[in-house]
Amino acid sequence: MKETNADSTPSFASFGLHPDLLSSILAAGYTSPTPIQAQALPVVMQGRDVMGAAQTGTGKTAAFSLPILHRLMPFATHSASPARHPVRALILTPTRELADQVGASVKLYCKNTPLRSAVVFGGVDINAQRDELRRGCEILIATPGRLLDHIEQKNVNLSQVGIFVLDEADRMLDMGFLPDLDRIVRLLPKQRQSLLFSATFSPEIRKLATSFLRDPVSIEVAARNATADTVTQRAYAAEGDAKRRAVEHIVRSQQLTQVIVFTNTKLGANRLTRQLERSGFKAAAIHGDKSQLERMKVLDAFKADALEILVATDVAARGLDVAGVPCVINYDLPFNPEDYVHRIGRTGRAGAKGEAIALVSADEQHLWQDIQKLIGSKLKLERLSLPNASSHTARARAPQDEIFYKPYQPSTAKAPTRVTKEKTVASGQKKRFVGVLLGGGYY
Numbered sequence: 001m002k003e004t005n006a007d008s009t010p011s012f013a014s015f016g017l018h019p020d021l022l023s024s025i026l027a028a029g030y031t032s033p034t035p036i037q038a039q040a041l042p043v044v045m046q047g048r049d050v051m052g053a054a055q056t057g058t059g060k061t062a063a064f065s066l067p068i069l070h071r072l073m074p075f076a077t078h079s080a081s082p083a084r085h086p087v088r089a090l091i092l093t094p095t096r097e098l099a100d101q102v103g104a105s106v107k108l109y110c111k112n113t114p115l116r117s118a119v120v121f122g123g124v125d126i127n128a129q130r131d132e133l134r135r136g137c138e139i140l141i142a143t144p145g146r147l148l149d150h151i152e153q154k155n156v157n158l159s160q161v162g163i164f165v166l167d168e169a170d171r172m173l174d175m176g177f178l179p180d181l182d183r184i185v186r187l188l189p190k191q192r193q194s195l196l197f198s199a200t201f202s203p204e205i206r207k208l209a210t211s212f213l214r215d216p217v218s219i220e221v222a223a224r225n226a227t228a229d230t231v232t233q234r235a236y237a238a239e240g241d242a243k244r245r246a247v248e249h250i251v252r253s254q255q256l257t258q259v260i261v262f263t264n265t266k267l268g269a270n271r272l273t274r275q276l277e278r279s280g281f282k283a284a285a286i287h288g289d290k291s292q293l294e295r296m297k298v299l300d301a302f303k304a305d306a307l308e309i310l311v312a313t314d315v316a317a318r319g320l321d322v323a324g325v326p327c328v329i330n331y332d333l334p335f336n337p338e339d340y341v342h343r344i345g346r347t348g349r350a351g352a353k354g355e356a357i358a359l360v361s362a363d364e365q366h367l368w369q370d371i372q373k374l375i376g377s378k379l380k381l382e383r384l385s386l387p388n389a390s391s392h393t394a395r396a397r398a399p400q401d402e403i404f405y406k407p408y409q410p411s412t413a414k415a416p417t418r419v420t421k422e423k424t425v426a427s428g429q430k431k432r433f434v435g436v437l438l439g440g441g442y443y
């Protein structure tokens, strides 16, 4: 493998990008390429395979999609015929949210060209996607399961794919997509350009890379498994309910208006969300049990500052690009230490400062050790002094906010807003235990 290094920061124009692409990125306010873009653009434009390691928020999407679009420009046509718009570039992502975000970026970059792009993912009606696919698109962004559904329904033909991108490959493997991936790759022409991006590089990822990349250029913009320098990390010892109180205390005392709190389970996310709502916070959960529409609604509300706290599991949060989240709290420590890196990558993006707080219980000490080993730094476990429990129910708020912030009244139990269908599920140990035993659909 050949290594490349960014030695300067040239302008986008100096790469020779097609003017119709340049105009859209300049309009989007991209003035100069990020380091991964500076490295990847020329290599991908030459048609080389790439194995890319990049932290979240580094501009990786544009790093692969801009040169791909540039390479597709000779095929751009205003013809209405679907036959003139075969799928030429396939981008696979592990989650719906990431597919949606990559799709939005690609649409933005090629808005001044006749190139067509489409996004397909599960959890939403397949018919509208089928119609779009049948009209033809040069760039297809998809999650593996839904793509296979479309392939089975013969809504899409991959025989003319000349460029294949596997985004967030590590997560793809974690989510068990390897068999789906194998099936999809077998349907692609052997002669093609392939790009693989992953935040972390385990031996499994390297094996996957050697199986379908040819003489790839290796591009790495951050030390492996590194956390961004712009993120200040802290860890507090906290047990049981003190974790919830710690979240509330941190949000209140720092007057945070946008926080992502990570839990390990869907049930845990729902429970914590309910508790936070009862304490008067504008909170909502995002996890794999929510429909795609619900997830998008919650995400939009969070981006629009209508929510203060987004409680998320790993799968749902993967790839979320919410600009400027000042703080991420690990309510549960992830079982997989690499998820810690992904989680805290939600803050400190694009050079902005961020804070990552881990709440560590006694039985999570071993997970905390693993995380510290992975990120290569020792973080002292601090004690957080919490206000006593009784002063906790209501938040000091302006009178006009009274209704929303009314403390929870168990006797009337009137609608804390945005309570989910899990309202009907008892929140006791027993249910949680069932979740663990069954193991399925956990996130």
Ligand code: AMP
Binding pocket: 029, 030, 031, 032, 033, 034, 037, 055, 056, 057, 058, 059, 060, 061, 062, 321, 350
């Ligand atoms: P990504 O790592 O692809 O998720 O990108 C993170 C964010 O950075 C997205 O909101 C992009 O729109 C933005 N972005 C990507 N490249 C640039 C650039 N060269 N200049 C400014 N913003 C960028």
